[in-house]
Amino acid sequence: MEKTLCDAAFEGRADKVFSLLRENPEIDVNWANTSSKWTALHVTSRSGHAEVVKLLLAHPGINVNVQDSNRFTPLVFGCVYGRVSVVKLLLKDPRVDVVVSDMMGCPPLWWAAAEGHLEVIEWFLASGRDFDVNQAGRDWKNGVRSTPIQVATQKELEDGVTLLKRFTANPAMTRHELRVRLVPEELAAELFALTVFLCDDLLCLKTPTKVTTATATAASRFFDVVKRLPMELQMVLCRRVFRSAKDSVLSKDSEVAFKSLAKILTNSK
Secondary structure, X not given: OHHHHHHHHHHOOHHHHHXXXXXXXXXXOOOOOOOOOOOHHHHHHHHOXXXXXXXXXXXXXXXXXXXXXXXXXXXXXXXXXXXXXXXXXXXHOOOOOOOOOOOOOOOHHHHHHHOOOHHHHHHHHHOOOOOOOOOOXXXXXXXXXXXXXXXXXXXXXXXXXXXXXXXXXXXXXXXXXXXXXXXXXXXXXXXXXXXXXXXXXXXXXXXXXXXXXXXXXXXXXXXXXXXXOOHXXXXXXXXXXXXXXXXXXXXXXXXXXXXXXXXXXXXXX
């Protein structure tokens, strides 16, 4: 049964993984094969199946920092193979150790630099997690000890070197700039949909005559999403919502304004 889980995870069969976890509460979600010591979370992180990663992370018995025979964690696999969606999920999980090293002392960020995955480096630096950007590791090929900046230089990843140096000099500012630029398109779209719901005669930024469960839930979700944005964007969005409450959020002008904001959020450099 455990091997079946690993096979389904490797193939990205989220429906099969969901069924196995739901129908077999006693399943050992951390089961590993005898050779490489890969678990289901290892193989799906390596393959880049984000939906399966979500299912496994939600399991109460999951070991998010499990290490294989080379002491690779699922996060290391995501960084090695450039699985951006997987890395984003793992970085959001507070249980995930972002500095644990493999048997050569290489942390996840080192691997992202060594393999030239600039987008993974960007999300790593933007995550706000606590790590040493200069944590060094030994190259698996030549045994030379190097930092992420040094190994990125060796791999001629110029944009990565520049970004890592900027982060070293000013972590807070670099993180802020990355967060502004990396706001995903789906988040902007979700903000648009939630704002429409809240302002369409349901919660017009004033005391509603009747607060329904749906209204309360939407309000809670709205502010949960908004607080994930940089403060400047929060202010822009709140101003847009306020204006929409005064006229009509479903008017053509408001729709154009929101779509324009979504474009700015996703394409700003």
